[in-house]
Amino acid sequence: MQAQAITPSADRADAQTLLIDGHWQAGKTSMTIHSPYDNNELARVACADNEDALRAISSAQSAFARYRHQPSKDRARLLQDTARLVESRQESFACTISMETGKPITAARKEVRRCINTLNLAAEEAIRLVGETIRFDSFEGGEQRVGYYEHVPLGVVVAITPFNDPLNLAAHKLGPALAAGNTVVLKPSQQAPLSALQLVRALVDCGLEPGKVNVLTGYARDFGNTMVGHKDVAMVTYTGGEASAEVIAKNAGIKKLAMELGANSPVIVMDDCDIERAVEACVSGSYSAVGQNCIGVQRIYVHRNVYDTFRAKFVRQTRQLKVGDPLLDDTDLGPMIHEREAIRIENWVKEAVHSGANLLVGGVRNGACYHPTALDNVAQDQNLTCHEAFGPVVSLYPFDSVDNAIALANQADYAIHGAVFTSNINTAHKVSRELDVAGVMVNDSTDYRLDAMPFGGARRGSMGREGVRFAIKEMTQTKVMCINLAN
Secondary structure, eight states: OOOTTOOOOTTSSOOOOEEETTEEEOOSEEEEEEOTTTOOEEEEEEEOOHHHHHHHHHHHHHHHHHHTTOOHHHHHHHHHHHHHHHHHTHHHHHHHHHHHHOOOHHHHHHHHHHHHHHHHHHHHHHTTOOOEEEOGGGSTTOTTEEEEEEEEEOSEEEEEOOSSSTTHHHHHHHHHHHHHTOEEEEEOOSSSOHHHHHHHHHHHHTTOOTTSEEEOOSOGGGTHHHHHHOTTEEEEEEESOHHHHHHHHHHHOSSEEEEEOOOOEEEEEOTTSOHHHHHHHHHHHHHGGGGOOTTSEEEEEEEGGGHHHHHHHHHHHHHTOOBSOTTSTTOSBOOOSSHHHHHHHHHHHHHHHHTTOEEEEOOOEETTEEOOEEEESOOTTSHHHHSOOOSSEEEEEEESSHHHHHHHHTTSSEESEEEEEOSOHHHHHHHHHHSOSSEEEESSOTTOOOTTSOBOOEESSOBSOBSHHHHHHHTEEEEEEEEEOOO
16 A cells, blocks of 8 residues: 555646755656566656755754754654554555565564564654763863763755665654654655655644755656755765765765665584574564564574484475565565566675585565575675675575684674674673674574664675664764853
């Protein structure tokens, strides 16, 4: 079902999905959003241009001047009210997510629940954003001085979100930014903007003041450089691919950047672990969201003593997954976001097999649907090993020692999460200490994420941290107040 708030006529170029200074507006042109599953038209959205971007930034800057000192209780109340409204519209939000991304409806419902939690966390943090007193008398000359520091908002934040979690990742930008007192120019994914638009509609329905959030839909190539490079933009927060991140970084100039980029998540399975538990978690982590997940399992290193057993159970469980219509409750995997992405994964798998890899299960494509796939004996120089797959493909490798497994796991240039399955606490600590990742999940899949925890990448590319409290700190700066009491 189409989001009720987005109902422009399908045969006109007047889709009013640009929100500028509190008014929904059309662009000079528009684009069509299609279902990745059956290619049906879902909606038309406006395509912003440089003029729209300048107006949005001006609106956000003016709103920041008006509301930068707004009481924290009012910021919190807006987010709490929006969370309640989203909760009352859960199924509508879930259907929008499923239709525009191909995410199975059961997973889409989970994303809506996470969005509600994210908004509530942001509301709580809005009134917890405190500083502390400073002991100026700790150094000679400061005996007559007292003071404190506080966290103050930055100003205009440009937020750019991806397609794979279109609702909750928008909430992870908007919630912390608004909680901290900033204003926002939001650029949702051109492939899946409808969920983010629906969230902003909910904010407006709950009393969002004009200009606090402005929305630019369409193609980033038409206005992106103007948006991120503008002198009145204090920060750019971006989740997406590395190529676009480089363009943003080059054009942003001297301003704060927060980027959550790609990953290539490794899992280490020791021979002392609960194999059934490890298999179940790894299958879920490999194929949830059809693998379009920056913390999804991509490489599994299994101790040689249990490798054959793990591989057989993993393949058996993978074969049981159902691929099909994402709106059906019993569907495990829907389509990828576009058929070209499924073709890319299909080609990567064929390249690996041609170079000697063994196809264990899957390797079948039907349009944009690529069936869950696993391989072993994949060469270390293959795309499936070196780069982020971002698809329903996982590679299995045997190892003989934990040091060997850690060395192999650390060969990727970037990572967000890693995982280890073991019953030995010493092994858990060793792996957690030596994996070059930003988070280690013990006896759990790499794709576990609590929205309250710090989240971001390690090694190449990523900068800053998400997770509501940590994102708020990224979106503020400290300000010191020092009072000289001497007469």
